[in-house]
Amino acid sequence: MANAENKPRKKMRTSTLRAITAAAVFVVVGIGLACATGTGTLSSIGWNSVAAICPLGALESLLGTKVIVARALIALAGVLIVILLVGKAFCSWVCPVPHFQNIFKSKKAKQAEAQACSEAADRSLKRWERGEDIRHQTIDSRHAVLGGALLSTAIFGFPVFCLVCPIGLIFATFILFWRLIQFNEPTIGLIVFPLILVIELLVFKRWCGVICPLGALMSLASKANTTFRPSVNAEMCLRSEGASCKACASACPERIDPVNNLGDRPIDECIRCKSCSDVCPVCAISFPLIARRNERKETEG
Ligand code: SF4
Ligand code: SF4
Incomplete structure (x- = not known):
């Protein structure tokens, strides 16, 4: 009879590993919420003043406030170094959007x-x-969205794209659900955020390849990787x-x-x-x- 130890071990598929890594971000955010450590979400995740800020959010805040903020510049430099080292790995290993989109496909x-x-x-x-x-092609539709996001921020003085960013919507929904469970705090956001998210991901089936301005920003930097x-x-x-x-x-x-x-x-x-x-x-x-x-x-x- 075949011994369990003699059976060839199945290699874990990279897609499973990627899903686990993306899920781990939610665990970290959840622990941060439960312990009130201010860990933040992917928009700005870290500890106190040491945080990895979304590079698009950092650029938008610089443009929106028209003030040179050292923290945003340092965060941008940090993200640039990571992209120079591993290219756009964030898109498949950390970003929750492809995983959520897969659910609705x-x-x-x-x-x-x-x-x-x-x-x-x-x-x-x-x-x-x-x-x-x-x-x-060096630039495509994602870069046009990136240009629009930056231009609208410069005009209106606040990061307009962040209102509809699917990464932001996913984490905002996660936080609101958390608050509902922990503090029994229902808000209209619990309906509005997931609704915008589902519409976005259903309408723009190739969000990552055609729309994502964060991906566009990373693709520019990853040319040097x-x-x-x-x-x-x-x-x-x-x-x-x-x-x-x-x-x-x-x-x-x-x-x-x-x-x-x-x-x-x-x-x-x-x-x-x-x-x-x-x-x-x-x-x-x-x-x-x-x-x-x-x-x-x-x-x-
Ligand atoms: S590298 Fe690509 S083309 Fe070459 S053997 Fe492997 S799968 Fe086939
Ligand atoms: S994105 Fe890169 S790692 Fe993934 S299949 Fe294409 S070439 Fe391979």
């Missing part, structure tokens, strides 16, 4: 998204086979043997092709979700501090 919408990613992978593979190059990028071992990759493998590119929610960077979107947009390395049949993808020369050449096309 129908099976049909999920299938359509998988189909779109597969088609993007096909396009990338064809470009590679034809020896074509691609000039990725060179560490912990997906790196493909050229000798291991099945494409080096002539196979038309596109498993990694098809699995990428950002429509990146980590093998040749000829996907619809550039490798700078990588959110370190590791979906590509999870599906690679030969485990050719890793996320090293610095890519080896042959790997870098392969991933940069």
Whole structure:
């Protein structure tokens, strides 16, 4: 009879790890609320004056008040350093929006998204086979929203976008529910905030890729990131043997092709979700501090 110890251990999927990490933020916020430590939420999370502030919120407060606040500048510099090190990892490991959006997505919408990613992978593979190059767009609709958010803040003197930011709405709802349970304090926000959130996430099905101004801000900074990028071992990759493998590119929610960077979107947009390395049949993808020369050449096309 098979002994339980002899059974191969199932590797925990990265998507599960990411969900646990995002949930851990709520645990930290909940502990902060229960113990009244003022830990804050993702808009500003930390301890007393040492806090990680949302970079968009920090920029908006600088623009809105038209006062140079040292704390906001230090927080911005801290966020910049993190992005230079791990790119847009926040988007898949910390931000709750993709997880909430997944809850509201129908099976049909999920299938359509998988189909779109597969088609993007096909396009990338064809470009590679034809020896074509691609000039990725530097800015897109998210950057227009970012510009609008900053401009409206400068005009009205307060961060207008923060009123509808889904991250803010998720945590505001969480806090109001907490207060309802702890202090029996019902407010209209308990209906309004989740309602705006659900409408936003249902209407803008590709919020992260098309609307998110925070993602736009991070994508600008992540162009300078060179560490912990997906790196493909050229000798291991099945494409080096002539196979038309596109498993990694098809699995990428950002429509990146980590093998040749000829996907619809550039490798700078990588959110370190590791979906590509999870599906690679030969485990050719890793996320090293610095890519080896042959790997870098392969991933940069
Ligand atoms: S390249 Fe890989 S790690 Fe980066 S976003 Fe795409 S699937 Fe995720
Ligand atoms: S999934 Fe692995 S083997 Fe297939 S193309 Fe991507 S890196 Fe190469």
